[in-house]
Amino acid sequence: MTSPHLSERALQEAAESLALLPATQTAHLRGCHQCQDQVATYQHLFVATTRLPQPAFTFDLTASVLAQLPRPRPAFPWVLCWVAVPVVGVVGAFLALFGGTLVQVFQDMATLLGGGLLVIVGFLMAGQCVELLAQYRRQMRLLSFS
Numbered sequence: 001m002t003s004p005h006l007s008e009r010a011l012q013e014a015a016e017s018l019a020l021l022p023a024t025q026t027a028h029l030r031g032c033h034q035c036q037d038q039v040a041t042y043q044h045l046f047v048a049t050t051r052l053p054q055p056a057f058t059f060d061l062t063a064s065v066l067a068q069l070p071r072p073r074p075a076f077p078w079v080l081c082w083v084a085v086p087v088v089g090v091v092g093a094f095l096a097l098f099g100g101t102l103v104q105v106f107q108d109m110a111t112l113l114g115g116g117l118l119v120i121v122g123f124l125m126a127g128q129c130v131e132l133l134a135q136y137r138r139q140m141r142l143l144s145f146s
Helices: 008-016 023-031 033-050 061-068 080-109 109-143
Strands: none
Touching: 008 023, 008 033, 008 061, 023 033
């Protein structure tokens, strides 16, 4: 036989299904007893591994990982406070100074007020997201697998 023998990968694919092989390799397999024997060995190996019992660990992997995680503590959203206090202060001062005039102006511009409130809520949400991200990064730095 002049063609080279099949690679280990091709032999394993042939053990699963001959349809996975190209035509040239299938033709070689039909005429080569050495490759046929190796495919038969792989088929026996595949059947034997399916009959093995599932591995059982003597330890609880979930408990091991959870034991290494830091204890959760209630996190107060400080970034949210740092953003909210100045915003509320500025809005309060502005309303105290220009409240009477603003009532007349905002009666005609209700959508502007809604847009302003959305911007404030957006800043508050962004502050909360930054705090959560910082907390997540701190926890990931503390997590160590040993």
